[in-house]
Structure formats: structure tokens, C-alpha cells
Amino acid sequence: MPAHLPNLNDRVALVTGGSRGIGRAISIALAAAGASVxxxxxxxxxxxxxxxxxIERAGGRAIAVRADVSVADDVKAMFREVENHLGLIDVLVNNAGTGxxxxxxxxxEAEFDRTLAVNLKSAFLCTQAALPGMRARHWGRIVNLSSAAARGAGLLGVHYNASKAGVEGLTRGYAAKLAREGITVxxxxPGPIDTEMAGPLKAANVADKLPVGRxxxxxxxAQAVLMVVGNAFxxxxxxxxxxxVSFI
Incomplete structure (x- = not known):
């Protein structure tokens, strides 16, 4: 195991929205660190x-599991499927989102509700489902994907800003309650990231406005996700x- 990677051998990770973009990169990175994903x-x-x-070509272990993570029954069924095939979930990455x-x-109102359900409610549902197993083992890592839009103007709209600000509030609330149980949250x-959804960013020449110029x-x-997964403090x-883009 490379020194810069956490040792996730014998750990099970779930990445919501893991099929593309940032979620895909996180899934592959967790597998490289030894997790079953x-x-x-x-x-x-x-x-x-x-x-x-x-992941399997690289020698790892993984499964694909379908669920709408904004729907409680789907989340429950997903957790049962993951636990049956891989085991109890040690690392939860709440990445699924819409923008x-x-x-x-x-x-x-419908678009506002949908955005909060997919971006915020899903993190709540998945966290609640993961906690019993994590608490029983006194070990867990939960990482929620927020956005620079949580604390800035953003490009998408107030519905997206509100959903990601909520994710950060959820993060702090769970972290305070779970720290003594060996579970970090x-x-x-991310700011502007070059994924298949980056069309509006490129059209607005956002890269030219960033201090790093890209x-x-x-x-x-994914590197940042691995860093917090590997750090118990x-x-x-x-x-x-x-x-x-900001220093806050």
C-alpha cells in the first residue's frame, strides 16, 4: 500500500452517484486503497x-447497485444488497447530486424540492442507514460532497446553494454527535471541476478566473476524500x- 493512501483493506465503501465524474474517481481511489466498493x-x-x-481489472472488488437515494425504501434495499454481497459499510461517501x-x-417549488431531496435528504437517509453498523464496530468514515456554492454565489441557483449549505450543516451536526464513537463526518x-457536467463552466470561461488558471x-x-477517510482526527x-476561488 503506497504511504500516501489510507489502508482500507477489509473495509467496505459505498459511493452514491458513483458511476461517473467525481463519484467515479472516488470509487476508483477507494478501491486502490484496498476497499471493496x-x-x-x-x-x-x-x-x-x-x-x-x-476496479476489478486492477485487482479490486466492487459491485454496482441501483437505487434512487432520495427515496427511503430504495436506500434500505441498497444497503441490504451491499451488506449481502460485500458486508457492512465502513466508508460512506454521499456524492449523489443534481444541479x-x-x-x-x-x-x-417542485425543482426546489427535488434538488433538496437529491442533494441533502439523500445524505441523511444514507447516513442513518449506515450508522447502526458503524456504531457497532466503533469505526466509520462519512464524507459528504458539498460545493463552493454552499458559501458563495454559485452558478446554478439558490436551490443548489441551499442544498449544499444544508449538507455542510448536516456534516457538522452528525460529527458532533458521533466523534466519541470512532466515526468521523x-x-x-469542490469548486469548478472538469467533468462531463462542466459545459456551463467552460462556456463562462471560469478557468480563466481561477487563481490556478484551470x-x-x-x-x-478524490484525493481530498481519501485524506479525510484516512485521518481519525x-x-x-x-x-x-x-x-x-475562495479561502474560507
Whole structure:
């Protein structure tokens, strides 16, 4: 095991929204650190299978598991499936999310509710499902994907900002309650990242406005996730990965 990677041998990880982009990079990174990885997806089964195949080619162990993580019954069924195939979940990465660009004059109640359900409620549902096993073993790592938009103006809209600010509040609340039980809870907040969803960022020439002069890579977000997973003394924190767009 390389010295810069946490030792996750005999650990089981679940990455929600793990079939592409940042979730894909996190899934592969966790597997490289030794974890057996459950790659969650909602619609992109072929892409999730591709992530599993890549992990297996490298000698790792992984499964793809379908669930809409904003729906409680789906989450319960997903956890049963993961536990039956891989075991109890030690590392939970709440990465699944949605981000539709909607101006305040066009934002509907339905879109606001959907965004909070996918980005925030899902993290609550999955965390609640993971906690019994983590508490029984007195060890767990929960990492929630926030965004620079949680503390800044953002590009997508107030619905997205609110959902990611909620993720950071959820993170701090759980961290405070669980620290004495060997469970850490942190957030990683990417700024502009070059994924297949980066079209609006590129159209707005966001890279030119960043101190580093480029968009981030999904693998750089995955590195931050591995860092907090491997550190038992970091909890309740939000780790910005944003190219210097802010220093808060």
C-alpha cells in the first residue's frame, strides 16, 4: 500500500452517484486503497458496470447497485444488497447530486424540492442507514460532497446553494454527535471541476478566473476524500478543493 493512501483493506465503501465524474474517481481511489466498493447509480447502469470492471481489472472488488437515494425504501434495499454481497459499510461517501441551472424567476417549488431531496435528504437517509453498523464496530468514515456554492454565489441557483449549505450543516451536526464513537463526518467542497457536467463552466470561461488558471480534476477531489477517510482526527470539517476561488 503506497504511504500516501489510507489502508482500507477489509473495509467496505459505498459511493452514491458513483458511476461517473467525481463519484467515479472516488470509487476508483477507494478501491486502490484496498476497499471493496459499492458503486451506486440511478440510471447509468452501463457506466456503473464500467467502473466496477475497471476496479476489478486492477485487482479490486466492487459491485454496482441501483437505487434512487432520495427515496427511503430504495436506500434500505441498497444497503441490504451491499451488506449481502460485500458486508457492512465502513466508508460512506454521499456524492449523489443534481444541479440544474435555474434563475430565481423561473425556480419552481417542485425543482426546489427535488434538488433538496437529491442533494441533502439523500445524505441523511444514507447516513442513518449506515450508522447502526458503524456504531457497532466503533469505526466509520462519512464524507459528504458539498460545493463552493454552499458559501458563495454559485452558478446554478439558490436551490443548489441551499442544498449544499444544508449538507455542510448536516456534516457538522452528525460529527458532533458521533466523534466519541470512532466515526468521523466531513465534507469535501469542490469548486469548478472538469467533468462531463462542466459545459456551463467552460462556456463562462471560469478557468480563466481561477487563481490556478484551470478547472480541477475529479481525481483531485478524490484525493481530498481519501485524506479525510484516512485521518481519525479530522471531523466536522469542510475541505475546499476549489483552485483558490475562495479561502474560507
Amino acid at each position: 459499492a458503486v451506486n447509480y440511478r440510471q447509468r447502469g452501463n457506466e456503473a458496470a464500467g467502473v466496477v470492471a475497471e 440544474t441551472i435555474v434563475d430565481i424567476d423561473d425556480l419552481t 466531513n465534507a469535501v467542497a 478547472l480541477g480534476e475529479a481525481s483531485e477531489v 479530522i471531523t466536522g470539517q469542510t475541505i475546499p478543493v476549489n483552485g483558490g
